[in-house]
Amino acid sequence: MKREDIENLKNQVGCAAVLETAGFALDAKESTRRAAKFRQGSDIIIVTHEGRGWFDPLSDDKGDVFSLVSHLNQVGFAECLERVAALIGVQPSAPVWSKAAGERAPGVSIAERWEHRRRPWRGSATWKYLCGERCLPPHLVLSAIDQGALREGPYGSMWAAHTDADGVITGWEERGAEWRGFATGGAKVLFRFGAAGSSRICVAEAAIDAMSLAAIEGIREGTLYLSTGGGWSPSTEAALQILVTRPDAQLVAVTDANSQGDAYAARLRALAEQVGCRWQRLRPPADDWNEALQQREKKKGERQEEKRGVPHARLPRQGRLRPAEPALDPVGRDVGGAVGVMKD
Known part of the structure; x- marks a missing residue:
């Protein structure tokens, strides 16, 4: 295949189409206009450059649509060409991003x-x-x-x-x-x-x-x-x-x-x-630490409401704030002595 044909093929198939076909799903909550995050189990791929580029945040791997097919399927370039060609016309789901105000002016550091x-x-x-x-x-x-x-x-x-x-x-x-x-x-x-x-x-x-x-x-x-x-x-x-x-x-x-x-x-x-x-x-007792904090504050508010409805109720003495259990991983698992996350 001529270089011109390869470039034309690259322009017709985006990385998002490859990922969705491979079973990855868009994580809209974690995505932005410039970087769409796709997940499949613990595997994560970030799509950039308006769908033409990608990188694996858990490794140094990155590239174009052909290298993505190779990364996912461990196949050679000739096989990549065939698989990408088969995706011509496939339209991935396209979220609508709200444009943020305050776009930077050219030349501003x-x-x-x-x-x-x-x-x-x-x-x-x-x-x-x-x-x-x-x-x-x-x-x-x-x-x-x-x-x-x-x-x-x-x-x-x-x-x-x-x-x-x-x-x-x-x-x-x-x-x-x-x-x-x-x-x-x-x-x-x-x-x-x-x-x-x-x-x-x-x-x-x-x-x-x-x-x-x-x-x-x-x-x-x-x-x-x-x-x-x-x-x-x-x-x-x-x-x-x-x-x-x-x-x-x-x-x-x-x-x-x-x-x-x-x-x-x-x-x-x-x-x-x-x-x-x-x-x-140190694991949060919820999905993340802010969710854990919000849950704690909600429970605190509920207790205060209950106390206001009970005459002469005394608030229990409060010590230093600590994370709710479970916080630490079990001994022998992820805690240790001399022995600790993603690549952009």
Whole structure:
């Protein structure tokens, strides 16, 4: 087949069609206009470049529609051509994405775009989203704002900064009631909340979950709460290696309680084993830490309502907030000594 025919074939068949035909399903909740996440069990493929490119966040594999067919089926290029040709005319399901406001202007740097946005303030739309819908305590949100980690996004969404080892803004996670994504042109490294010199390093998949665990633990002393933003780039791995090579470092995987969270945790455990630091897996009692926080706050509110209906009722003494059981993995499974997630 001539190169011109190969290019024409590539333009007629998108990666989404290949994945849906192979049994993958679109995860609309975790997808954006620029990156569509497809799942099949614990396998994940991210489709980019308007359907013409892809990458496997659990490995270094990426490419075009032909390499995707080869990746999924372990076949040669000639077989790939035949399988792609058979998909001409197949139309995958196409979600409609709402365009976010505040598209970046040409030539504006990541740092300039970040500085252009206001910090959240009491009563702002982002404040209401974080403290209301997400149930983060106001004092924690204020602390994150003071650390320069948060900005007001469009339509009441939140921007959570990713920084490198020198504190330089490389991008930000975007989360809102109707929007989720990452900064256009930005790079995922690490969202950071807590004391920079901490030896206990907790790594979550999203900034919301990192801050939710901090709320549940009462912002534990000596702990740095991190988020990879759902990625594992070389920059992310390098940044984590710097942190976990500190004396007495402990790497704690606080990833989601699902197959993707297990994959992240396995990657973190491998890193801990590589550098020889202490390791621990801390599972949320719900699907993720923010859901666990919301459930806890809901139960707390229900108890308060019940107490108001009982005369002279005394509230039980409250100790330090702790995650609901089960939190730690069973002994001998994912907890250990010197022994801890995805590739963009």
